[in-house]
Amino acid sequence: MTEPSELVEQQGVGIPDALQRLWTPHRMAYIKGENKPDDDASEGCPFCKVVEMDDEAGLIIARGESVYALLNLYPYNPGHLMVVPYRHVALYPDLTVAETLELAEFTQRAMTVARDVSAPHGFNIGMNQGVIAGAGIAAHLHQHVVPRWGGDANFMPVIGHTKVLPQLLAETRNLLAEAWRKT
Template identity: 75%
Template sequence: MSSFEEQDGVGIPDALQRLWTPHRMSYIAGETKPDSAGAPECPFCRLVALSDEDALIVARGDSVYAVLNLYPYNPGHLLILPYRHIADYTELTAAETVELAEFTQHAMRVGRAVSAPHGFNIGMNQGSIAGAGIAAHLHQHIVPRWGGDANFMPVVGHTKVLPQLLGETRQLLADAW
């Protein structure tokens, strides 16, 4: 082995498993984000024209809807968002604000009935700098949490285990909605 390989670890197995997800590269690169040059229309705006099953929409209201996150942190990770394409929470109308809050409460009740989480993370990332993946369209995350859900797999194994397919999760939540 050359000194270069010894210094930089090239050619030395590191015992890490690799889960290749090349389909995520366009998301990571921002190619499909509505605020990037040449990007298609907003993915959240496109969803509403699809069937609930195809779009992973759990429920539709008058001014907001609930959809499963395509890249969930945990099973049952929902997004609540207005139909209107707005970026900032302060742009919501009074009616949208009320319905968004009601959908959040209802999503928590449904989540508890379907999968008995021990808690929830609820929040909005306002702007790209704050962590919003799609900053151009306001959305609120509702992430069910269980004791031990941040176990050794993501920490040591660098792998997130999701025990249910998104379509099955959507059906359970939609039926309970």
């Protein structure tokens, strides 16, 4: 490997650095915002579309009366799921009392199921309200439930800029869905 002090400027492509690159062109759809709704309209909303799919194809773990749980297609960690209202609503205060209650119940159950399946040491729970707050799909409210383990943010994402997911999403979905039915 070339030492950083030995790197020279390349014509037209920038200055090389000591970081290795793992190219992930499939993520360009996410970066470009493809399939993200631009406004309050539900046309084109992936959270509105996914409920029309069968559970396995849509990575849906469980369905309730007013909310459902599904795996995040772009997970931060293994088992990263979301609880989403069926109704296309952008902001938490706009939920009905019934939607708020079921969203909270599904969040609790998601934590219980994740503990049973993969024994995380902790969780990050939250929602980003609005694009400026980091919401990838701001037009349709969704709450993240992210299992965490000691050392899960080790050198790979910090130095290698790479996430390691030990299981395919379909396999994770099947384990969580089966455990959900048993709780």
